Amino acid sequence: xxxxxxxxxxxxxxxxxxxxxxESVENAVNLLTKLMISPDSSALDKLVLKNLSYGHSSGKxxxxxEFLHSLLSGESDFLDISLTDQRVVVQNNTALVRHTLTxxxxxxxxxxxxxxxxxxxxxxxxxxxxxxxxxxxxxx
Numbered sequence: 001x002x003x004x005x006x007x008x009x010x011x012x013x014x015x016x017x018x019x020x021x022x023e024s025v026e027n028a029v030n031l032l033t034k035l036m037i038s039p040d041s042s043a044l045d046k047l048v049l050k051n052l053s054y055g056h057s058s059g060k061x062x063x064x065x066e067f068l069h070s071l072l073s074g075e076s077d078f079l080d081i082s083l084t085d086q087r088v089v090v091q092n093n094t095a096l097v098r099h100t101l102t103x104x105x106x107x108x109x110x111x112x113x114x115x116x117x118x119x120x121x122x123x124x125x126x127x128x129x130x131x132x133x134x135x136x137x138x139x140x
Contacts, residue, residue: 022088025095025122028129029083032120036078039071048131049123055135057116077106093124100139115139 028047035044045068052064062070070076086099097120105112121133 021090021095025088025090025097025129026086028122028131029086029088029097029099029120032131033081033083036071036076037081039068041068041072044068044071046127049125052131053133055133057114057136057138074106075108077108079104079106095122095124095129096120097122101136 031043032047035047048064048067050064052062052067054062054064054067056062081101081103083099083101086097089096097118099118101114101116101118103114103116105114115138116136117139118137119133119135120131122129123132124130
């Protein structure tokens, strides 16, 4: 009986830990989304790893420095972002997040709309989840 109780408690603890991990990744995604709409240099720097690979649906790939510059300069200007169909998979210290991003943009003062499938790769560091990679694909 004691073994069954210990096993049951272990299963409950494991499920709660997995839920907490997923929730903390979702919080990082939400923060990234907010920072893409209202960029903050310091907050972005803390959220993104130095070896970031940030892929656009056009095929362009940016480094961390290029990504931050494009947001902070207004080259990439998101007015509104909506994320749907989000799925999160956590494996040890890595998380994969897939979702559909729909956004209103004003890149280089040119209004536009985008709808993209996104894959985000997150790495769990001492200070929390940090963005390591991103790839976008146009929704056809």
